[in-house]
Amino acid sequence: MDVEALTAVLTPVLPEGAVITDHQRLRTYECDGLAQYRVVPALVVVPETAEQVAAVVAACAERGIPFVARGSGTGLSGGALPHADGVLIVLSRMRAILEIDRANQRAVVEPGVINLQLSNTTRPDGYYYAPDPSSQQVCSIGGNVAENSGGAHCLKYGFTTGHVTGLELVTPAGELLRIGGKAPDAPGYDLLGAVVGSEGTLGIATSVTVRLTRTPESVETLLAAFPDTDTAGQAVSSIIGAGVIPAAIEMMDALAIEAAEAAVHCGYPAGAGAVLIVELDGAAAEVRHQFDQISEYCTAAGAFEIRIAQDDAERALFWKGRKSAFAAVGRISPDYIVQDGVIPRTALPEALRRITALSVERGVRVANVFHAGDGNLHPLVLFDDAVPGEAERAEEVSGAIIDLCIELGGSITGEHGVGSDKAKYMPRMFTADDLDTMQLVRCAFDPSGIANPGKIFPTPRMCGEVPGRHQGAHPLVEAGLAEQF
Amino acid sequence: MSTPTATDLLPRLSDAAAGAVREGGDGDAVDGMPCRWVVSPADTPGVSAVLRVAHDEGLAVVVRGGGTKLGWGSPPERLDVILDTTRLDGLVDHAAGDLIAVVGAGRRLDDLQADLGAASQWFAVDPARRGTLGGLVATADGGPSRLLYGPVRDLVIGATMVRADGVVAKSGGKVVKNVAGYDLGKLLTGSLGTLGVITEVAVRLHPVAPAHRYVTVPVVSTRHAHALVQGVIHSHLVATACELDQPADGAATLAIRLDGIRPGVEARTAGALELLGAGAEASDDPPAWWGTEPGAPGDVRLKLTHEIASVTALLDIVAEASDRASVPVDVRGSVAVGTVTAALRAAHHQHDRAAVADLVDHLRAACSRSVGASGAGGTGGSVVVRDADPETKARLDVWGPVPALDLMRRVKHQLDPTRVLAPGRFVGGI
Ligand SMILES: Cc1cc2nc3c(=O)[nH]c(=O)nc-3n(C[C@H](O)[C@H](O)[C@H](O)COP(=O)(O)OP(=O)(O)OC[C@H]3O[C@@H](n4cnc5c(N)ncnc54)[C@H](O)[C@@H]3O)c2cc1C
Numbered sequence: 063m064d065v066e067a068l069t070a071v072l073t074p075v076l077p078e079g080a081v082i083t084d085h086q087r088l089r090t091y092e093c094d095g096l097a098q099y100r101v102v103p104a105l106v107v108v109p110e111t112a113e114q115v116a117a118v119v120a121a122c123a124e125r126g127i128p129f130v131a132r133g134s135g136t137g138l139s140g141g142a143l144p145h146a147d148g149v150l151i152v153l154s155r156m157r158a159i160l161e162i163d164r165a166n167q168r169a170v171v172e173p174g175v176i177n178l179q180l181s182n183t184t185r186p187d188g189y190y191y192a193p194d195p196s197s198q199q200v201c202s203i204g205g206n207v208a209e210n211s212g213g214a215h216c217l218k219y220g221f222t223t224g225h226v227t228g229l230e231l232v233t234p235a236g237e238l239l240r241i242g243g244k245a246p247d248a249p250g251y252d253l254l255g256a257v258v259g260s261e262g263t264l265g266i267a268t269s270v271t272v273r274l275t276r277t278p279e280s281v282e283t284l285l286a287a288f289p290d291t292d293t294a295g296q297a298v299s300s301i302i303g304a305g306v307i308p309a310a311i312e313m314m315d316a317l318a319i320e321a322a323e324a325a326v327h328c329g330y331p332a333g334a335g336a337v338l339i340v341e342l343d344g345a346a347a348e349v350r351h352q353f354d355q356i357s358e359y360c361t362a363a364g365a366f367e368i369r370i371a372q373d374d375a376e377r378a379l380f381w382k383g384r385k386s387a388f389a390a391v392g393r394i395s396p397d398y399i400v401q402d403g404v405i406p407r408t409a410l411p412e413a414l415r416r417i418t419a420l421s422v423e424r425g426v427r428v429a430n431v432f433h434a435g436d437g438n439l440h441p442l443v444l445f446d447d448a449v450p451g452e453a454e455r456a457e458e459v460s461g462a463i464i465d466l467c468i469e470l471g472g473s474i475t476g477e478h479g480v481g482s483d484k485a486k487y488m489p490r491m492f493t494a495d496d497l498d499t500m501q502l503v504r505c506a507f508d509p510s511g512i513a514n515p516g517k518i519f520p521t522p523r524m525c526g527e528v529p530g531r532h533q534g535a536h537p538l539v540e541a542g543l544a545e546q547f
Numbered sequence: 548m549s550t551p552t553a554t555d556l557l558p559r560l561s562d563a564a565a566g567a568v569r570e571g572g573d574g575d576a577v578d579g580m581p582c583r584w585v586v587s588p589a590d591t592p593g594v595s596a597v598l599r600v601a602h603d604e605g606l607a608v609v610v611r612g613g614g615t616k617l618g619w620g621s622p623p624e625r626l627d628v629i630l631d632t633t634r635l636d637g638l639v640d641h642a643a644g645d646l647i648a649v650v651g652a653g654r655r656l657d658d659l660q661a662d663l664g665a666a667s668q669w670f671a672v673d674p675a676r677r678g679t680l681g682g683l684v685a686t687a688d689g690g691p692s693r694l695l696y697g698p699v700r701d702l703v704i705g706a707t708m709v710r711a712d713g714v715v716a717k718s719g720g721k722v723v724k725n726v727a728g729y730d731l732g733k734l735l736t737g738s739l740g741t742l743g744v745i746t747e748v749a750v751r752l753h754p755v756a757p758a759h760r761y762v763t764v765p766v767v768s769t770r771h772a773h774a775l776v777q778g779v780i781h782s783h784l785v786a787t788a789c790e791l792d793q794p795a796d797g798a799a800t801l802a803i804r805l806d807g808i809r810p811g812v813e814a815r816t817a818g819a820l821e822l823l824g825a826g827a828e829a830s831d832d833p834p835a836w837w838g839t840e841p842g843a844p845g846d847v848r849l850k851l852t853h854e855i856a857s858v859t860a861l862l863d864i865v866a867e868a869s870d871r872a873s874v875p876v877d878v879r880g881s882v883a884v885g886t887v888t889a890a891l892r893a894a895h896h897q898h899d900r901a902a903v904a905d906l907v908d909h910l911r912a913a914c915s916r917s918v919g920a921s922g923a924g925g926t927g928g929s930v931v932v933r934d935a936d937p938e939t940k941a942r943l944d945v946w947g948p949v950p951a952l953d954l955m956r957r958v959k960h961q962l963d964p965t966r967v968l969a970p971g972r973f974v975g976g977i
Contacts, residue, residue: 164781167780168854209726210730220701221724224701239951244854244927245927245928246698247687247852247929248929248950249931249949249974250949250974250975251737251738251974252734252737253734253951253954253958255700255736256733256958258730259729259730260729276780276783302646303644305755305757307754344811345785345814347810347815348807351808404722406721406722408644408645433724436723436724437645437722471721471722472720472722473720473722473724473725475725476724477726496716496728497728499708499710499716499718499962500716500731502962503734503962505961506954506961518728518729
């Protein structure tokens with residue numbers, strides 16, 4: 063791509079300093095939260111308005127130049143990995159909360175707004191934004207939309223897709239469209255449903271209308287310590303089997319607890335082989351009753367200590383250990399892979415046993431942290447890159463865990479997305495026809511394949527009617543814009 | 548493409564559907580348009596084989612489940628084959644411990660609820676109806692409990708579809724939490740059979756709550772309706788549903804449903820009685836109108852959406868339009884979600900379709916005014932015609948203005964370029 067020519071076109075339509083070409087500064091954007099993949103983008107732009115985003119995308123579309131959107135860059139699948147011959151569109155300057163409409167239980171925000179910032183703004187009015195990824199202090203709503211992010215409380219409240227009612231979208235052709243709004247069920251296809259979770263491959267969200275959720279009347283949180291993950295898993299099955307849907311059920315195993323203690327001194331019960339954090343929220347009368355029930359299930363399953371948070375400070379301490387677990391693992395291992403897979407909840411004991419077996423057999427330590435209520439595992443595979451061969455072994459174990467998830471009827475990703483990292487696994491979960499059909503939808507939005515190419519799909523698809531294209535190798539592959547796995 | 552004749556195609560369709568084909572009769576017409584054949588394949592490969600024939604021969608196919616909502620949408624432009632899904636009615640898997648089920652698209656909803664009820668679980672769409680699961684997904688027509696459990700699309704976690712060219716494709720899976728690949732289930736939800744034939748659906752389930760109560764209150768004005776809805780949504784009642792019934796010639800009623808464990812429901816019922824105020828009553832049973840369509844069979848029915856804070860504007864606009872056209876209008880629906888159905892009474896409009904068309908235009912114009920301008924504001928929502936006799940439909944714009952229509956056309960064009968599936972039925976003539 064001709065960087066100078068594009069810079070000349072973009073500079074006049076963007077605010078001063080919003081076009082970055084300096085190599086040192088470009089390098090600061092070379093990776094997202096998955097630092098093992100690094101690519102320095104040809105150009106970075108930092109627009110401030112939807113019209114500016116549209117102008118950048120239109121300029122890319124005209125020239126067939128790939129573009130990648132970036133929010134806060136916390137993604138864990140290389141979704142915001144830049145393109146060496148493309149433009150990285152950074153949305154961090156679009157950080158205004160445009161409207162809080164309590165009467166309609168909606169907020170309208172720019173894509174760069176930080177997840178927690180929205181809840182902090184609306185909480186005094188008795189409302190919050192329910193999807194709560196552990197990264198909520200830094201990740202952006204636009205990134206959440208692209209990844210259909212989840213969080214601990216999604217067990218009860220659902221994922222991002224259930225909380226987005228409208229989008230302003232710049233399509234890969236550079237059109238600025240509105241889909242949905244504050245009212246439900248706009249006539250026509252559910253384009254919102256297609257765009258949320260599409261990892262930046264169907265366009266760039268420049269404004270997001272979200273549902274706000276009433277803060278619950280009552281919240282109760284307990285921390286239960288078990289001798290091992292089997293007994294903790296048994297407690298989870300009893301709770302769900304009894305028809306109780308807590309707001310969250312989170313599990314950590316011994317190694318994850320060890321890491322969290324080292325990092326944030328959360329003071330979990332000593333000697334626990336597993337802990338569960340269970341949170342109930344809702345109407346006070348219900349919560350009180352069901353909380354007693356849950357304590358009983360935990361005891362019956364073998365919990366040797368149950369702590370009940372007496373106030374918000376203690377609740378925060380319970381959660382601190384859990385929410386800092388990924389980073390905490392850095393305390394017990396120089397390097398680690400954060401895996402994200404899903405299994406049917408009832409397969410939890412089997413999955414954990416087999417992960418342990420894998421770990422023993424390959425001599426690779428695995429710490430387990432997960433959203434136990436919905437079977438979303440986050441095994442942390444530990445290794446030391448300085449020791450020859452360890453990284454490869456860790457990579458193998460991590461891959462074997464994904465195969466295990468598929469075999470048990472689950473998914474290769476529950477919330478971190480496919481991105482660059484897992485495109486190669488997609489054919490293990492989907493047939494060529496499944497992937498082809500998904501890519502037909504992509505063709506409708508992005509016929510020239512310039513929106514975040516190389517992500518999600520292992521093999522790009524020809525869209526048929528792009529003028530001037532020819533058969534044979536995919537033009538993106540030929541141009542070195544995409545890889546064929 | 549040669550014009551196919553009955554004699555050469557019947558054997559091919561019969562082969563594809565393992566003999567389950569017959570000629571269409573009067574009862575098979577869609578919006579007055581007769582069909583030539585009705586095929587009833589028994590499985591996904593059968594659906595694929597039928598669609599391959601249709602695709603090769605340029606036949607137009609309309610999918611039919613229970614046939615309860617077949618009148619929705621614009622009349623099809625062409626119609627050759629009705630693809631009847633009622634034999635795809637298996638309960639493929641009910642993993643009670645995982646709160647999910649995988650179900651053939653042709654399974655009736657009342658049968659499905661009975662299957663799940665045995666495990667004290669349910670598919671959170673109410674009330675149980677005669678229609679099929681596939682039909683429900685294709686129409687996205689949930690019931691009152693949508694307030695708590697979300698729209699149909701949020702309950703669909705995986706789908707198997709057959710494309711217009713016969714290719715079978717899956718998306719999603721059998722676990723609730725899953726972000727691998729595009730969520731085609733959402734795109735199919737509400738697509739009225741124009742993007743693909745849904746043959747199997749994986750859904751998330753919910754436990755049946757041990758106790759429930761309804762609290763009902765008379766509504767004295769459109770402002771009162773708004774105040775009640777605001778009261779409910781901002782409270783801690785956690786209502787499962789909040790429904791308004793506004794008959795054309797009678798007093799309006801608001802009713803909410805509460806679910807949970809006995810002591811919790813009792814405490815919240817007491818809270819609801821206090822919140823809703825004068826005349827509020829609690830009951831174990833819903834009001835007679837709960838979860839049913841307003842009006843009578845034969846009425847023209849419209850789906851109106853609105854911002855939840857625009858209840859007063861919505862009701863005022865409907866009343867004004869009704870007076871203006873001298874057509875009585877009944878309104879009922881989920882005012883705390885923002886979707887209601889309006890029924891235009893048949894006896895009064897049969898002789899005057901122009902009045903109906905005029906009423907619809909007037910509603911659209913009024914609803915699309917900017918929201919909030921005190922008293923005279925719009926609703927922020929849309930007006931879509933659902934049921935209407937073919938002659939009335941012919942005079943109406945069924946869908947009204949559709950934002951992002953061009954992009955929708957591109958989606959249709961990619962998935963069904965030769966327009967095999969229900970040509971003309973969807974927005975913008977898709
Ligand atoms: C410590 C840690 C904990 C985490 N915990 C969770 C968790 O609990 N749950 C969870 O779901 N995730 C979690 N994540 C992953 C990550 O935070 C989420 O995926 C988040 O939504 C990414 O937001 P972002 O703003 O950082 O997006 P980025 O990383 O910048 O981008 C992510 C993707 O979104 C696209 N994108 C960004 N903005 C837009 C836009 N406006 N329009 C279109 N596409 C856009 C990018 O192209 C990219 O494909 C965690 C990450 C970390 C580092």
